[in-house]
Amino acid sequence: MDENRVKNFGAVISRLISKENLNREEVKDCFCQIMRNEQPDLQQGAFMAALTAKGETAPEIAGVWEAIYEQDTVRVKPLVNKPLVDNCGTGMDSLKTFNISTAASIVAAAGGVVLAKHGARALSGSLGTIDMLESLGVDVETDVETVRLSIETAGIGIFNGMSAQVHPQALFRILSQIRFGTTLNIAGSLANPALPRYAVRGVYSAELLQPVAEVMREIGYKKALVIYGSAPGGRGMDELSVLGESRIAELGEDGQIIKYSLSPADFGLKPGRTEDILTSGDKQRETLRLLRILSGGENGAAFDAVCLNAAPVFYIAGEADSLQQGYAKAAEIIRSGAAIAKLRQWVQTQNSNPQAGLARLDSLLAELDGTKVS
Numbered sequence: 387m388d389e390n391r392v393k394n395f396g397a398v399i400s401r402l403i404s405k406e407n408l409n410r411e412e413v414k415d416c417f418c419q420i421m422r423n424e425q426p427d428l429q430q431g432a433f434m435a436a437l438t439a440k441g442e443t444a445p446e447i448a449g450v451w452e453a454i455y456e457q458d459t460v461r462v463k464p465l466v467n468k469p470l471v472d473n474c475g476t477g478m479d480s481l482k483t484f485n486i487s488t489a490a491s492i493v494a495a496a497g498g499v500v501l502a503k504h505g506a507r508a509l510s511g512s513l514g515t516i517d518m519l520e521s522l523g524v525d526v527e528t529d530v531e532t533v534r535l536s537i538e539t540a541g542i543g544i545f546n547g548m549s550a551q552v553h554p555q556a557l558f559r560i561l562s563q564i565r566f567g568t569t570l571n572i573a574g575s576l577a578n579p580a581l582p583r584y585a586v587r588g589v590y591s592a593e594l595l596q597p598v599a600e601v602m603r604e605i606g607y608k609k610a611l612v613i614y615g616s617a618p619g620g621r622g623m624d625e626l627s628v629l630g631e632s633r634i635a636e637l638g639e640d641g642q643i644i645k646y647s648l649s650p651a652d653f654g655l656k657p658g659r660t661e662d663i664l665t666s667g668d669k670q671r672e673t674l675r676l677l678r679i680l681s682g683g684e685n686g687a688a689f690d691a692v693c694l695n696a697a698p699v700f701y702i703a704g705e706a707d708s709l710q711q712g713y714a715k716a717a718e719i720i721r722s723g724a725a726i727a728k729l730r731q732w733v734q735t736q737n738s739n740p741q742a743g744l745a746r747l748d749s750l751l752a753e754l755d756g757t758k759v760s
Contacts (some may be wrong), residue, residue, distance in 0.1 A: 388424075395425050395433070402436035413437075413449030421458055421556035430560075434568045441593065442569045444600035450573035451605055458555040459577050462530045464537040468500045469608075471703050472578055474515065475588030475624030476571040481617045483663045485518045486625050487588065489676050489692040489725075494699035495542035496719050496728035501699075502537050502580035503544040506561065513665060513672055516546050521673040522750070523733040523743035527551070530579050536736035537580065542728070543736050545579050552579060572598055576605065583608045586698045588624025590614075592633055599635040599643045610637040611698045618660060626698065628658040628691045653694060653713050658687025677750055680725040693717045726751075 398408065398416055408416075420430045437446060455461075464470060473491045495501050508514035520526045526544065529551045536543035548558045557574060564570065572594065575587070585607060589598055592614045599612045612635040615627025626632045632648045650657050665672055678684040679692050696719075697712030706712035719725055730747060737743040 391419070392425060392429065395419060395429055399429065399432050399436050402433070402440050405440050407440075407443050408446055408449070410445040410449040410452070413446045414453045417450045417453040418457060420560065421453060423556070423559075427563075431563075434564065434570065435566075438566070438568045442572075442597055444597050444604050447569055447573050447597060447601040448604045450569050451576050451601070454553070454557060454574060454577040455581075458553045458557055459579055460530045460552055460554065461579050461581070462534040464500075464502060464534050464543075464580050466500045466538060468498070469584045469703050470502050470537075470580060470582040471499055471699060472502055472504060472582045472585040472587075473699050474503060474505055474575055474586075476575055476590050476594075480590075480621040481623040481660070482665050482667075483623055483625070483691070484665045484672055484675055484688065485513060485515055486663070486691045486695050488515045488518050489679055490625075490695035490699060490716070491542065492680060492729050492732070493692060493696040493716050493719050493725045494703070494705075495540070495732070496724040497696070497700060497715055498705050499541070499699055499703040500537065501542040502533075502578060502582045503542070504547055504575060504578040505544055506547040506575075513667070513669060515544070516548070517669065518673065518676065519544060521669055522676070522729065523737070523746035525737040525739070525743060528736065528738055532736060532738070534580070536732065540728070540731045540735040542732050547574060547577075553577070572601070576602070581606075584702050585610045586695075586702055587612045588614070590622070590624050592622070595633060595635040595645065596643065599637045603637050603641060603643070607637060609639050609702055611635075611702055612637075613698065625691070626694045628655065628663065628687050628694055629660055630657060648709070650690070650694075653690075653697075653710055655690055655694075658690060662687035663691050673750060674753060677726075678754055680720060680729060681751070681754065682721045682723070683754065689717075689720070693720070 505515035507516045516526045526546045533543040545552045595612050602610045615623040615632040616630040635645050693713050693716035696716035697709045700706035700712035733743040734740045
């Protein structure tokens with residue numbers, strides 16, 4: 387290991403500790419060293435912690451993203467005739483809900499939005515979108531070409547951000563060693579192999595709304611909503627909240643970023659109860675809950691949360707003129723049975739063994755009768 391290189395890297399960490407901002411190229415160079423494992427583990431962790439503690443600027447986040455996308459992402463280009471949209475959160479938020487964005491994405495796809503999702507397994511006690519989709523029968527360990535075909539055929543596909551078939555060099559190694567929110571939660575989630583230009587992005591802190599919107603503009607997004615929802619007790623979620631106020635930074639096609647807030651009352655809803663949207667942490671129970679919602683058999687805060695978070699996906703894709711219209715469209719799609727039909731199509735398309743995937747889904751659907759999921 388080059389001692390001068392280690393020393394120079396340490397000097398960069400000292401600058402971050404002193405609250406000095408770095409430029410995009412400096413951060414890209416440092417993160418490339420981390421991905422190549424050229425620095426001691428302590429230096430790697432110190433860099434991520436110092437950058438997070440300082441507060442990331444848009445160029446700094448863009449530098450990390452560029453390093454991941456250029457050096458550690460297998461890229462594809464789906465051929466679709468609609469805007470390609472991503473919908474995900476950064477994770478690491480303080481309120482551990484059920485997989486709202488997963489269900490919302492399926493509803494949005496059933497309503498005509500083309501989604502190229504990029505997610506990860508949970509690294510803590512909660513369940514990530516990859517864990518949940520695997521439980522539903524989607525093949526989450528497949529190659530990027532299969533995901534591309536699913537996007538083109540079913541209108542939805544997901545790239546596993548922790549798979550060596552998607553990020554073959556370093557991303558999993560780094561993610562698996564971090565248990566706090568960092569720049570990587572943002573930049574890594576943006577390193578989508580299909581590089582969609584439209585997105586709904588949840589963040590784990592209200593302070594990240596403006597920087598994330600700015601970095602999305604800097605790396606080429608045409609339109610995006612960056613979202614942070616509040617909950618009682620000072621907690622928050624990386625989705626629109628059915629519990630209280632949500633704050634949004636909207637990137638428009640003119641490059642302008644506007645910020646505003648929404649509440650459940652803006653959708654004609656009463657605030658829900660926190661306990662109704664928390665995850666149980668049990669994979670089977672949460673899988674059945676998700677299917678019950680998508681089947682139209684679940685009402686209350688959980689149903690509202692899914693419709694509420696499908697709304698911005700419809701809006702950003704031009705499939706709804708307002709978030710309120712998007713909410714109404716989502717509710718109608720679920721009640722029509724189209725959401726479950728779309729899930730079946732996805733399981734069949736993104737799968738190396740479609741029969742096994744569909745058998746898994748049918749078995750779960752059969753369990754819904756007489757099963758109470760609260």
